Amino acid sequence: MNMIQNAKDQLAALTREAYRAAAAAGELPEGVETPVSVEIPKDAANGDYTTTFCLAAAKAMKKSPREVAQAIAAHIALDGSYFTLVEIAGPGFLNFRLGDKWYADTLAAVSREGADYGRGDTLRGKKYMVEFVSANPTGPMHMGNARGGVLGDTLASVLDWNGADVWREFYVNDAGNQIDKFARSIEARYLQLVQGADAVEFPEDGYHGDDIRELAAAFRMEHGEDYVNSDEAERRAVLARFGLERNLPKMKSDLERYGIRFDEWFFESSLHGSGYVADTVAALTDAGRTYEKDGALWLKTADIIRESLAKAGKNADKLDLKDDVLRRANGFYTYFAADIAYHRNKLAVRGFDKVIDVWGADHHGHVARLKGALDALGLDGAERLDIVLMQLVKLVRDGEAVKMSKRTGKTISLADLLDEIPVDACRWFFNTKPDTQMEFDLGLAVREDSENPVYYVQYAHARICSLLRTLAEEGVSAPSDADVSLLSLEQERALVKALAAFPEELKTAARDYDPSYINRYLVELAGTFHRFYNACRIRGEAADVAAARLALAEATRQVLRNGLGILGVSAPEKM
Numbered sequence: 381m382n383m384i385q386n387a388k389d390q391l392a393a394l395t396r397e398a399y400r401a402a403a404a405a406g407e408l409p410e411g412v413e414t415p416v417s418v419e420i421p422k423d424a425a426n427g428d429y430t431t432t433f434c435l436a437a438a439k440a441m442k443k444s445p446r447e448v449a450q451a452i453a454a455h456i457a458l459d460g461s462y463f464t465l466v467e468i469a470g471p472g473f474l475n476f477r478l479g480d481k482w483y484a485d486t487l488a489a490v491s492r493e494g495a496d497y498g499r500g501d502t503l504r505g506k507k508y509m510v511e512f513v514s515a516n517p518t519g520p521m522h523m524g525n526a527r528g529g530v531l532g533d534t535l536a537s538v539l540d541w542n543g544a545d546v547w548r549e550f551y552v553n554d555a556g557n558q559i560d561k562f563a564r565s566i567e568a569r570y571l572q573l574v575q576g577a578d579a580v581e582f583p584e585d586g587y588h589g590d591d592i593r594e595l596a597a598a599f600r601m602e603h604g605e606d607y608v609n610s611d612e613a614e615r616r617a618v619l620a621r622f623g624l625e626r627n628l629p630k631m632k633s634d635l636e637r638y639g640i641r642f643d644e645w646f647f648e649s650s651l652h653g654s655g656y657v658a659d660t661v662a663a664l665t666d667a668g669r670t671y672e673k674d675g676a677l678w679l680k681t682a683d684i685i686r687e688s689l690a691k692a693g694k695n696a697d698k699l700d701l702k703d704d705v706l707r708r709a710n711g712f713y714t715y716f717a718a719d720i721a722y723h724r725n726k727l728a729v730r731g732f733d734k735v736i737d738v739w740g741a742d743h744h745g746h747v748a749r750l751k752g753a754l755d756a757l758g759l760d761g762a763e764r765l766d767i768v769l770m771q772l773v774k775l776v777r778d779g780e781a782v783k784m785s786k787r788t789g790k791t792i793s794l795a796d797l798l799d800e801i802p803v804d805a806c807r808w809f810f811n812t813k814p815d816t817q818m819e820f821d822l823g824l825a826v827r828e829d830s831e832n833p834v835y836y837v838q839y840a841h842a843r844i845c846s847l848l849r850t851l852a853e854e855g856v857s858a859p860s861d862a863d864v865s866l867l868s869l870e871q872e873r874a875l876v877k878a879l880a881a882f883p884e885e886l887k888t889a890a891r892d893y894d895p896s897y898i899n900r901y902l903v904e905l906a907g908t909f910h911r912f913y914n915a916c917r918i919r920g921e922a923a924d925v926a927a928a929r930l931a932l933a934e935a936t937r938q939v940l941r942n943g944l945g946i947l948g949v950s951a952p953e954k955m
Contacts, residue, residue, distance in 0.1 A: 383482065383880040384880050384884045385884065387463075394458070395452060395456065399412070399437075401455040402454070412437050415433075417433065426475050427467065428477055429478070430469075430474065431476075433448075434446075434448040434474060435472045444471075445471050446471060446472045449474055450468060453467075453474060458479075461479075462478055462479060462481055462482035463476045480865040483873060486879060486880045487879070490879055490935040490939060491860065491931070491935060491938075495938070495941075497883075497939060497942055498886050499542075499883075499886075500541065502542050503890065506734060507731065508545065509547045509730075509736065510536040510546060510736045511549045511736070511738070512531065512536075512548070513528055513635065517552055517554060518559070518562040518587055518623070518627070519587060519591055520589075520591055520630075520634075520793040521793060522791065523820075524740050526773070527810045527818070528739075529635060529638060529640050530806070530810040530811050531895065533640045534811050534895035534898070534946065535736065535768070537946045537948070538895045538898070541946060548640075549644050549646055550645045551722060552645055552646065556648070557715070559624075561587065562587060563620035564586060564616065565583060565586035566592055566620075568583060569596030569597075573596055574600065591627075595622070595627075598622075607619075628645070632645075634795050638794065648722070651722060652713070658713070660717070660757070661706050664720075664753070667757065670706065676709045677705070679703060681701065682703055684752035684753065685749070688752050692762075716749070716750075723754055724754065727759045728757075732764075733764065735765050735766070736766045737765070737766075738814075739769055740769070741770060741771050743769070766893065769814065769815060772818075773820055774819045775792060777821070777823050778823060801825045804834055804838070805834050806825070807947055808833065811895055811898075812896050813896045814893070814894065814896075828955075836903065836906055837902045837944065839955055840905075840910060840940060841941060841952065841953075842953055842954055845953040845954070846953075858930040858933070862930070863924055871916055872916060874908055875908050875932060876932065878905045878909075879905070879939050882939050882943065885898060895946075902943045905936070
C-alpha cells in the first residue's frame with residue numbers, strides 16, 4: 381500500500397468536493413475543471429501536503445487565489461480523513477497537516493503486508509525482459525560486467541516489485557568474429573606448446589590474456605597432439621567449443637556467487653542455426669529497407685533514423701548518419717544483423733511488452749540504429765526497447781587508482797574483486813546512478829563504521845533485531861494493537877513518514893530505471909531510525925508508549941529488510 385499516494389489522492393478528492401460545495405453555495409463559479417495538484421513541501425513548516433489548486437484555478441474563476449483558497453478552506457470536510465488541519469499560506473496555497481489516522485494506517489500497512497510491503501501494481505500485466513551482463517564469453521568478466529550485473533539484477537527486482545512479469549536474460553555471443561578470434565588465439569597457444577613458441581605466430585588481433593594460455597594447456601593435457609595436423613576449420617571449431625565449455629560454467633558460477641541468476645542464457649548461435657538471422661534480414665529487404673553495394677547487403681540506417689527523428693519533431697541534418705552492413709560480400713552476417721534478429725525475437729516471437737538492455741556507455745551510438753531497425757520491422761522499437769547506458773568504473777584504494785590485481789598481477793576481474801570485497805559491499809556500491817562515472821573505494825567497502833553506507837544500513841537492521849531479542853527475553857513483544865496515536869514526537873512521526881516513502885521510492889526507481897534510489901532511501905531511513913532511537917526510549921518507558929515505539933521499530937526492521945533484499949544485500953541480525 382502506498383500511503384503517500386493515498387494521502388495525495390484523498391486530499392485531491394477533498395479539494396474537489398470542497399470546490400463543488402463552495403460552488404453550490406454560490407461562493408465560487410461552477411464548471412471549472414482545473415486538476416488538483418498535490419505535493420509534499422520541502423519545508424515541513426509549510427505543512428505535510430500542499431495544493432496549488434487555488435492559484436491554478438483563480439484565473440478561470442475570475443477571482444484572486446486567496447479568495448478561492450478561503451472559499452475552499454471554509455467548505456473542506458476533514459473529519460474522518462487523514463488530515464486534521466488546513467491552512468492558507470502565501471498568495472493562495474492550501475497546506476494540510478496529517479492526523480493520527482494516517483500514521484496509524486501506515487504502520488498497519490507495514491505490519492499487514494510484511495515482506496511484501498512496498499509492492500505496487502503500476503506495471504501489472506506487463507511482460508518485461510531485462511538483458512544484462514552479456515559478457516563476451518572469450519575471457520573473464522571485468523568491472524563493467526560487475527557494475528552492469530548489479531544494475532540489471534536490481535532493476536529487474538524493482539520492476540518485479542512494481543508488478544511486472546520480469547525475465548532476466550544473458551545473451552551469449554557464441555558466433556561471429558570474436559569466436560573466430562577466440563579459436564585462433566587458443567590454436568596459436570596450443571601449437572606453440574607443441575611445436576615451440578617461435579614455430580607459430582600469434583594473431584596480431586588475438587586475445588593475449590593468460591586465460592588463453594591456460595585453455596591451450598588444458599586442451600593439450602586432454603587431447604595431446606591429436607589436433608596438430610587436423611583440418612584447420614575442424615581444429616578451430618573444436619577449440620572454440622572447448623573454450624566455451626569451460627568459460628561459460630565459470631561465468632555462471634562467478635555470477636551465482638555474486639547473487640545473480642538468469643532465467644535464460646540465450647545463444648547467438650541459435651539464431652544463425654535456425655535461420656532466424658537470414659529471415660530477419662529478408663524481412664528488412666521485403667520492407668524495402670536494404671540495398672546491395674560492393675557485393676554486400678546494406679541497411680538504410682541513415683534514412684530510417686531520419687524518419688524516426690522527423691516523427692519526433694527533431695532534425696537530423698547535423699548528424700553524421702551512416703548505413704550498416706547486414707551481410708558481408710563473403711555471405712556472412714554481421715553482428716548487427718544478429719542483434720536485430722535477437723531483439724526481433726524478444727518482441728515478435730516471445731512477446732515482451734518492454735525490453736531493457738543494460739549496456740556500457742561506449743555503445744551509445746548503437747542505440748538509435750537498433751531502435752530504428754526494429755521500427756523498420758514494424759515492432760515499435762522506439763517505445764518497446766529501452767537502453768540503460770552505464771558509465772565506467774574506477775577502482776581506488778587510499779585515493780589512488782587501482783588497475784591490477786595484487787593476487788594475479790592482471791587486470792582485476794569480477795572473481796578477483798569478490799575474493800577481496802564482500803558480495804554485500806560489491807552489490808551495494810555498484811548499484812549507483814547508471815549514467816554517472818563511479819569510483820569504487822576498495823578501502824571504504826570493507827570498513828565497519830558509519831562511513832560505509834552498507835554497514836550503516838545493515839547495522840540499523842541488526843540494532844533493531846538486538847533490541848527485539850532483548851525485549852523478547854524480558855517477555856516484551858510488539859503488540860498488534862499498540863496505540864500508535866502516542867507517537868507524537870517529531871522523531872517518531874519523521875520515522876513513520878520515512879516508512880511511508882518506501883513504495884513511492886520503488887515506483888520512482890522503476891520509472892527512471894534507476895535502482896540506486898533504493899540505496900539512498902535506505903541510508904536516509906537508517907539515519908532517521910538512529911535519530912528516533914537516540915531520542916525516544918523504549919525500555920523503561922510507560923508500557924503503552926513503549927509498545928507503540930516497539931511497533932515502530934519492528935516496522936522499520938521490516939522495511940530495511942525488504943529494501944536490502946531488493947538490492948540482493950543481506951540483512952544481518954547480529955553485527
